[in-house]
Amino acid sequence: MLKFITQRSLLALLILVLAVALLFAMIHMMPGDPASVILGPRATPELIAELNQRMGLDQPMLVQLGRFYAGLAQGDLGLDVFSNRAVADIVFEQLPYTIILVLAAIGGATLLGIPLGCFSAINRNSLLDRLTAVMSVAFIAIPSFVVALYLLLLLAVKWRWFPAMGAGESGDLVDQAHHLALPALALGLGWVGYIARLVRASMLEVMEENHIRTARAFGLPEHTIVIHYALRIAVLPTVTILGMGIGAMLSGALFAEIVFSRPGIGKLLHEAVVTRNYPVVMGSVLVTTTFFVLSTLISDIINAMLDPRLREGGRSS
Amino acid sequence: MSAQPGIIAETFAGVRKDPLGMIGLVIVVVIFLATIFASLLAPHDPLEVDVYNRLQGPTWQHWLGTDQLGRDVLSRVLYGGRIALKVALVAIVVAMSTGLLLGMLAGFGPRWLDRVLVVCFDTMRSFPTIMFALAVVALIGPSLNTVIGVIIITSIPSYARIVRTQTHALRGEDFILAERAMGASTARIMGRHILPNIAAPLFVMASMDVPAVVGIEAGLSFLGLGVSPPTPSWGSILNDGYSYLRNSPWPIIAGGIPLILITLGFTFFGESLRDILDPKLRRKGESS
Amino acid sequence: MAEPVLDIRDLSVSYDTDRGRLRALRNVSFPIDPGQIVGIVGESGCGKSTLISAIIRLLAPNARVENGSILFKENDLLQLDDDAMRALRGVDISMVFQDPMTSLNPVMTIGRQMTNIQYRDDLSAADKQARAIRLLDRVGIPDPEEHLKRYPHHLSGGMRQRVAIAMALMTKPALLIADEPTTALDATLELQIIGRLQQLQRDFGCAVLFISHHLGVIVELCDEVVVMYAGEVVESGPVRDVFLRPKHPYTRKLLECDPARIEEATRNLPVIAGGLPDLVSVPDGCVFRSRCDVAIDTCARDRPALEGRSHRSACHVDVP
Numbered sequence: 001m002l003k004f005i006t007q008r009s010l011l012a013l014l015i016l017v018l019a020v021a022l023l024f025a026m027i028h029m030m031p032g033d034p035a036s037v038i039l040g041p042r043a044t045p046e047l048i049a050e051l052n053q054r055m056g057l058d059q060p061m062l063v064q065l066g067r068f069y070a071g072l073a074q075g076d077l078g079l080d081v082f083s084n085r086a087v088a089d090i091v092f093e094q095l096p097y098t099i100i101l102v103l104a105a106i107g108g109a110t111l112l113g114i115p116l117g118c119f120s121a122i123n124r125n126s127l128l129d130r131l132t133a134v135m136s137v138a139f140i141a142i143p144s145f146v147v148a149l150y151l152l153l154l155l156a157v158k159w160r161w162f163p164a165m166g167a168g169e170s171g172d173l174v175d176q177a178h179h180l181a182l183p184a185l186a187l188g189l190g191w192v193g194y195i196a197r198l199v200r201a202s203m204l205e206v207m208e209e210n211h212i213r214t215a216r217a218f219g220l221p222e223h224t225i226v227i228h229y230a231l232r233i234a235v236l237p238t239v240t241i242l243g244m245g246i247g248a249m250l251s252g253a254l255f256a257e258i259v260f261s262r263p264g265i266g267k268l269l270h271e272a273v274v275t276r277n278y279p280v281v282m283g284s285v286l287v288t289t290t291f292f293v294l295s296t297l298i299s300d301i302i303n304a305m306l307d308p309r310l311r312e313g314g315r316s317s
Numbered sequence: 318m319s320a321q322p323g324i325i326a327e328t329f330a331g332v333r334k335d336p337l338g339m340i341g342l343v344i345v346v347v348i349f350l351a352t353i354f355a356s357l358l359a360p361h362d363p364l365e366v367d368v369y370n371r372l373q374g375p376t377w378q379h380w381l382g383t384d385q386l387g388r389d390v391l392s393r394v395l396y397g398g399r400i401a402l403k404v405a406l407v408a409i410v411v412a413m414s415t416g417l418l419l420g421m422l423a424g425f426g427p428r429w430l431d432r433v434l435v436v437c438f439d440t441m442r443s444f445p446t447i448m449f450a451l452a453v454v455a456l457i458g459p460s461l462n463t464v465i466g467v468i469i470i471t472s473i474p475s476y477a478r479i480v481r482t483q484t485h486a487l488r489g490e491d492f493i494l495a496e497r498a499m500g501a502s503t504a505r506i507m508g509r510h511i512l513p514n515i516a517a518p519l520f521v522m523a524s525m526d527v528p529a530v531v532g533i534e535a536g537l538s539f540l541g542l543g544v545s546p547p548t549p550s551w552g553s554i555l556n557d558g559y560s561y562l563r564n565s566p567w568p569i570i571a572g573g574i575p576l577i578l579i580t581l582g583f584t585f586f587g588e589s590l591r592d593i594l595d596p597k598l599r600r601k602g603e604s605s
Numbered sequence: 606m607a608e609p610v611l612d613i614r615d616l617s618v619s620y621d622t623d624r625g626r627l628r629a630l631r632n633v634s635f636p637i638d639p640g641q642i643v644g645i646v647g648e649s650g651c652g653k654s655t656l657i658s659a660i661i662r663l664l665a666p667n668a669r670v671e672n673g674s675i676l677f678k679e680n681d682l683l684q685l686d687d688d689a690m691r692a693l694r695g696v697d698i699s700m701v702f703q704d705p706m707t708s709l710n711p712v713m714t715i716g717r718q719m720t721n722i723q724y725r726d727d728l729s730a731a732d733k734q735a736r737a738i739r740l741l742d743r744v745g746i747p748d749p750e751e752h753l754k755r756y757p758h759h760l761s762g763g764m765r766q767r768v769a770i771a772m773a774l775m776t777k778p779a780l781l782i783a784d785e786p787t788t789a790l791d792a793t794l795e796l797q798i799i800g801r802l803q804q805l806q807r808d809f810g811c812a813v814l815f816i817s818h819h820l821g822v823i824v825e826l827c828d829e830v831v832v833m834y835a836g837e838v839v840e841s842g843p844v845r846d847v848f849l850r851p852k853h854p855y856t857r858k859l860l861e862c863d864p865a866r867i868e869e870a871t872r873n874l875p876v877i878a879g880g881l882p883d884l885v886s887v888p889d890g891c892v893f894r895s896r897c898d899v900a901i902d903t904c905a906r907d908r909p910a911l912e913g914r915s916h917r918s919a920c921h922v923d924v925p
Contacts, residue, residue, distance in 0.1 A: 018440040023452065030456055134337070137588060141525075141580045143532035145539060146573045149555060153566050210707035216663055217702075218722040218772070219694030228721075233712055251447035255536060259559070269448065270540060273455040281455040285448045293443050 004304055012297045017069075019289050023282050024068055028061055077283040082275070087283035091265065095287060097167055098264035101256060102249050104180050105188035106242060113192045114238070117199025118231055121207070129200075136193025145255035148186035152259055155182060165261040183256040187249055195238055202234035236303060243299020247292045331593035338589025344582030348575070352398035359392035363549050372565040382567035384557050390571045393549035398575060400461070400550040404534045405527045408468040413523055415469070416476025417515070421507050423477065424484025431481075438474035446471045450537060459542040461550075464534055472526065479522065483515050517594040524587035528580040535576055551576055608679070609636035610779050610812045611660070616673030618655050620665065625885045629655040630836045631892075632673070634911070637780065637829075642806060642813040644827035644844065646820065646859065650881050652836040653816050657782055659683075660814075661698060662690050678779065695722055699773035703785040705765035709757040716753030719772055740771035743808075745801055763794040770802065774809055781806075782814045787822065795819075799826055820863045824848055832856050835881055835892045842916030852918035854897045891921065 035051040036043045059067075071078070077087040120129040139147070156164035168176035206212065207230050215225045254266025261267075265284050272280035332338040351358060360380075367387030374382045381390040423434040450467040457463050487493055487510065496506055531551075537543040538552025539559075546553065551572050558568030618630040630652045637643045645653055658664045660675055662682060675682040677698065682690065702708040710718055719737035720730065728736070734753065741749035744767040757765055766786055773781055783802070787795040799822055806813055817823055823830055823844060830847050832840040832855065840853040851857045858877045879896035882888055888895070891904045899922045909919040 014436070015440050015443050018436065019443055022440065026452065026456060137337075137584055138581055141528045141532075141584045142577055143528075143536060143580070145536055146555070146576050149559065149569050150573060153562070153569055157562060157566070210702065210704060211710040213663065214700075214702060214708045214769075215710070217661055217694055217700045219691045219696060220722065220724070221691070224721075224724075229710055229713075233710075247443075247445045250445040251536075254447055254451075255539075258540070269451055273451045273542065276455060278455055281452055285444070285452045288448050289444050292445055296443075 001304070005301055008297055008300055012293050016290060016293055019293075020069070020072065020286060021065060023285060024065055025061075027278065027282075077286065078279040080277060080280055082277060087279050090280060091268065091283045091287050094263055094265050094268045097262060098250075098253050098257070098266060098288075099291075101180065101183055101187065101253050101262070101264060102246065104184035105249060105253075106191070106246070108184055109188035109191035109195055110238070110242070113195030114199050114231075114235060116192065117196035118203060118226065118234075120196060120200040121203035121234075122226065124204075132193055132196050132200075136197045139192070140190040140194045142190065143255075144186055144190065144252035145259060147189055148183065148256050148259040151182050151186050156260075167262050179260075179262070183253075183260045183262055186256050186259070187252050191245065195241070198238050198241060199231075199234055202237055203230055206230045206233045239299050239303050243296045243303075246295040250288050250292060328590065328593055332586070332589050335589045335592070337585045338592075341582045341585030341587070341589060344578055345586055348398060348579055348582060349402070351395060352402050355392075355395040355399060359389075359395045361389035361392045363388060363392040363396045364547050365389070372561060374565060374567055381571040382565060384554070384568045385561045385564075388547075390554065390568055393554055394551065394571055394575055397549045397551045397554060397572075400538075400544060400548065401531045401534060401575075401579065404461070404465055404468070405530050408465050408472065408530050409523050409526055412469045412472035413476050413519060416473045416478075417480050417519070419473065420477040420480025421484050421511060423481040424488060425507065425511075434477070435481075438477055441471065441474045444471070446533060447536060450533065451540075451542070454537070454542045459537075459545070461534075461544050461548075464537050464543045468530055468533055472530070475526075476519065476522065479518055480515055483518070484511055487511055487514060521587055521591045521594060524583055524590055527583040527587075531576065531579055607639055609676075610639045610641075610678060611637040611814070612676040613656075613660075614674050614676065616656075616659060616675060617671040618652075618659050618664070619669055619671055621667045621669065622885070627884045628671075628836060628887055629668075629884060630659070631887070633833075633836075633838050634673075635831050635838060635841050637812050637814060639779070639812055640806075640810050641829060642815060642827045644815045644817060644823040644830045645833060646818060646823055646830060647833035648818065648881075650835065650884075651833040653833060654784070655836075656833075657700070657784055657814075657816065660782065661694055661700060692725075695773075695778075696725065696776045697778050698780045698782065699776070699778040701766070701769045701773050701781070701783045701786045704789055705762045705769060706789070708769060709765060711757055714754055714756055715760075715768055719753070719768075719775070722772060723775065736775060737771075740775050741768070743774075743805065744768070744771045745797075746771070763790055763798065766790065766798060767801070770798075770805070774805060774811070777809055778811055780812045780814065782816075784816050785818070786815075788817070788819070795822065802826065820848070820860065821865045832859070836884060836887075837892055838911060838919065839893065840916075840918040841911070842913070842918075846916045850916075852913075852916065853893075853920050854899055854922070855893050856918075858896075891919075 035048040075088055077091065079085065080087055080090060116128075116132055120126075120132055123129060152164060156162050162182045163179050166179055168179035170176075207226075212225060212230060215229050220229070250266075253264065254269065256262065257264040257266040258270055265288055269281060269284040269288075271277075272284065332342055360378075365388060367383070369387065370379070370383050371385055371387040372383060373379060376382070379389050379391065381394065384390055384393070419434060423431045449471060450464070453467050454463055484507075493506060493510060496510070534543055535550065535552035535555070538550040539556045541553075541556055544550040544553055554568055554572035558566075558572055562569065613636070614634050616630055616633045617628070620627040620629055633652070633656065635643070645656070647653055655664070655668070658668070659670065660682065662685075664670075670683055673683070677693070680689075682693075685693075709715075713721075716734065716737060719740075720733040723733045723736065726733070737753060738749040741752060746752055746764060746767055752760070752764075752768075757768075760768065770786070786802075787798050790798065802813075803826060815823070815827055827844045829842065830844045831838055832847065832853065834855050840847055840851065840856045847856060848860060851860060855877075862875045862877060864874060877896055882892060882895060889908070890906050891897070891900070891909050894900045894904045897904065901922060903921045907921070909921050911917045911919045
């Protein structure tokens, strides 16, 4: 198990290192010197010289990259072009909002999707089953910002059941939950059907397997067999999908934050792009990419924990 | 060599039997036609400004209402389809061809090249797409071509991967070894054997990819980072609509509909294709 | 003699298929006395699996019991409601299945699986564990406590089958059904497991229904044997009587073809010519007629009934 974790972690680290290098290199692939690129339209000779000195932008690229990695190791993501605040501070201030949003969306989708899928498997071709089938295909592919806009239009602006903006009063959990509901729904709606379909397909396969027949032969009650014997195996593919789906969710979260005017990395990134605040852009992308790679890694590890057959590098199917 | 025309006919017969697949196909065809004939179908010039009639709901003159500059939303939606389809066509064709090439290189070429390529693909795939797109736009500046370029770069790894997997699998097959023994060049093998086996899954993937690609363009245009105004794109229509949300919901409603339709259409069709082509693939594998 | 623990009477089961009604079992009857080991032999398709599924009432959804009864300690299993039947499974009637590689839940520890099936018993978790350990010890698994924490894929096929037997015997059932438990194992392992099974049967005193097509094992282990062909019982009786003085042509052929009995080295093993009849349209008369070498006219018209006292056979031609 330890070997598995180490192997996967090292691979993830390699990918991250390369991703950082790529982001870094992008600045240098632009025509003109890096300082002008970063400052954009505000570039004046004095500002350029100052930036060069402060960030060491006139040094050879590899040296800069080295310094950047060194800085990263210490948690230094550079400085905001306008305010001179540490990018790391800015980003990590906003990060929790995004994480909460993504977790709420995934949590909701899983809580709804797994039972739905289980029910569909046991009651095949029932009305609910067929409805879920069509919905799952439909919702997962529709751009989430369209869903967000429609939800905003109907539930917040027209019917006023939910607030249209912001994250809610800090300290007031109910208010915050109220503000979280629509964005999380917009993000997670597509996944409910998808998870349900996955679980359904998985369940149908597992219920046919020999060990389920054994469990029945020992007189175990059907609900025990469904939940503890079959579902346990059937949810495994879901964990993998979720780990990979977080990437898609991060992109969707960006839109949800903008549509619902919620604070978060997405909103931060968007503003930074519009104002050409490249250090903040890079910092945000880096942090979200790290989050994505980490979540894939964790989901792989959890998968291995749940399915012992995967630990020794074997395959489960 | 397999009989390609036979497969196409069979495929269409299969789609005809699947109700969802048929619905998808019909939607796709309607969208194509509406977009191509947008100039004939659009009741107004999409750029024509009429400030006295701004932010109106549906009327006989403006079936989907007007936006904040009095422009006819329906016409803008129809012309917006052109942007969407142009992006989809260019991006997918380029990404697929490049992915095909790289995938075959990875699958057929030397081990070290394969490793390097795989690491490159994985690195590219570790970026959430929109985030990466934003980073690029921050540097280069917003434009439709930038959007297309970003979509291409982020799509290539997915296509390359399935090509690589398929190539790997076929690499060790007996009939490939036999061809090599008879002196067939790598290019010939790739063209005559790998390509036909790849065609079907690639096609399915492309079909399922259209909604995603169109979604990304719409998303970036919604953020104001795609097409430049006043060109209508479904995303920019939504962006305008969002700013004037409380005045009139119609631009948003209207802008969302084509996105939903194109998504449903290509997804239903793609799923139907996949169901048809998949078992066929297996059968082909068994007989060869 | 005491009442039989399991008494199958005139059982007929069929499946609804696309091609029509497939009559998998026809008028199958035989008893199992308490503490007796009864073997069932027959080639694939003879109805063994359907028979066992019928006994524990886990038949496929398209299966139908046409007639007959399965009496278990005076209750007709076919008439019991679902809850009553479920109460019997794993407690009074236990099963060991054929394929040890797939019969155990792959993501649950052995210990957890063994304690789960004790859910009806009012014992503490520690007691349930202790019972599991005792059983694992009885079936010959070394270091049972350690093995409780292992997963099935850590164990070899033979070990998994021992675990399966331990699970089946944990509640001291009145009847143990073993569906070709050693078919998937190699010969040496088979002997060990059979030996262990014999020992356990003596200790626990349960009746055993043992399915196999390995004739040597049947002779070694069983008291009585039932020979089935194409859904019918063609011969039954004490195992030595049936195998030394077979009355039914099919039994004779089976014995002739048993690889263990071949005396001269040869490349061509004897086989029984012909194939199973189509059970959707069962022929009139004797079901074995098409492959029989002593068939007479009556065999084409009248279906032979099981005749005899302890050693019975269903054949019109009386073979001395």
